[in-house]
Amino acid sequence: MKVNIIFSPNNVDDLYFTGKITVVIDVLRATSVILKAISVGAKEVIPVSSIDFAMKISVNSHGGQTLLCGERNTKIIDGFDLGNSPLEYTEETVNGKSVILFTTNGSKAIVKAKYSEKVFVASFNNLSKMAEYLVNLNKDVEIIASGSSGIFCLEDSICAGALVKKMLEHKPEIELTDASNASLVLNEKYGSDIFNMMNTCEHGVLLKENGFESDIEFCSTIDNLPIIPYFTGGEIKLLKQEEKTNNNV
Numbered sequence: 001m002k003v004n005i006i007f008s009p010n011n012v013d014d015l016y017f018t019g020k021i022t023v024v025i026d027v028l029r030a031t032s033v034i035l036k037a038i039s040v041g042a043k044e045v046i047p048v049s050s051i052d053f054a055m056k057i058s059v060n061s062h063g064g065q066t067l068l069c070g071e072r073n074t075k076i077i078d079g080f081d082l083g084n085s086p087l088e089y090t091e092e093t094v095n096g097k098s099v100i101l102f103t104t105n106g107s108k109a110i111v112k113a114k115y116s117e118k119v120f121v122a123s124f125n126n127l128s129k130m131a132e133y134l135v136n137l138n139k140d141v142e143i144i145a146s147g148s149s150g151i152f153c154l155e156d157s158i159c160a161g162a163l164v165k166k167m168l169e170h171k172p173e174i175e176l177t178d179a180s181n182a183s184l185v186l187n188e189k190y191g192s193d194i195f196n197m198m199n200t201c202e203h204g205v206l207l208k209e210n211g212f213e214s215d216i217e218f219c220s221t222i223d224n225l226p227i228i229p230y231f232t233g234g235e236i237k238l239l240k241q242e243e244k245t246n247n248n249v
Contacts, residue, residue, distance in 0.1 A: 002140045002175040003167065005160045005183050009109040010150035021139045022116040023130065023163070024231075025156050026146035027219050028203045029084050029212075030106025031123040033069075034236055035225040036086040036218075041095035044235040047107035051077060054102045067094060070102035074210045077102070085215050098235075109146040110231055116142075119231035120239075123219065124159055124194060129226040131166030133239075135174075145183075154190070154201040161187030195220040 006012060025031055034045050043065075048054045051072070058068045069082040076083030082093070084103050101107050113119045122130040122143075134141055143163060145156035161183030168174055176184070190197040198204045198220045207216060218224075228239040 004177040005143045005179040007152045008147040009112045017113045017116040020116045021141050022113040023120045023143045024110045026106030027123045027159050030103040031121045032086045032219040037089040038229045039225050040091040045099045047110040048102050049108045049111040066098045105146040121229040124222050125225040135170040
């Protein structure tokens with residue numbers, strides 16, 4: 001079993017992921033939003049790579065059963081129902097509904113990995129559950145750190161390193177690439193205080209400047225959403241217990 005980390009989805013093309021097991025991380029804030037939406041009963045999350053495509057899908061959807069959600073430059077997009085704050089995604093708001101999600105980085109990274117055999121969504125919020133599942137799957141894994149507009153970002157790379165560390169606790173003989181080892185080093189340096197790291201990283205500072213301090217606290221909480229969302233057929237859904245047992249998503 002070999003684990004590799006991609007520090008920006010722009011480093012590879014779409015076909016690179018063909019047949020691979022892929023995990024997408026965007027801890028500030030897209031993958032935390034997806035986890036929260038699925039955990040409170042969203043029917044599915046539909047990630048999209050452009051605002052135009054998000055609006056096109058919403059026009060063809062059933063009224064009241066679909067929410068148009070996402071952000072541009074951290075703020076909710078005009079005409080959208082929700083932004084990119086996990087705290088907005090409550091059971092009352094999203095239960096039973098389809099969430100169309102566009103974000104600057106995370107939703108694009110998920111769509112880019114669409115040719116993978118399996119695509120999962122991870123953050124600090126489901127770290128242990130995701131690590132355990134991947135080890136039991138016992139296949140090579142590609143972890144995408146979504147980054148920021150195609151550029152390396154600290155928080156996603158540290159989360160990737162934290163995921164690798166958790167996997168190694170279950171299976172010490174996992175083969176690591178140079179990128180995976182680099183993420184382990186970053187996690188060793190910054191991972192003891194995730195909240196502080198996320199408050200001081202570039203995107204964390206930007207979020208604070210725009211009034212999203214509470215989001216940083218939520219996104220830095222480890223294992224508060226122990227579920228596994230997976231992307232299939234253009235939709236992200238909850239991996240159910242029987243699928244976890246059989247590994248047949």
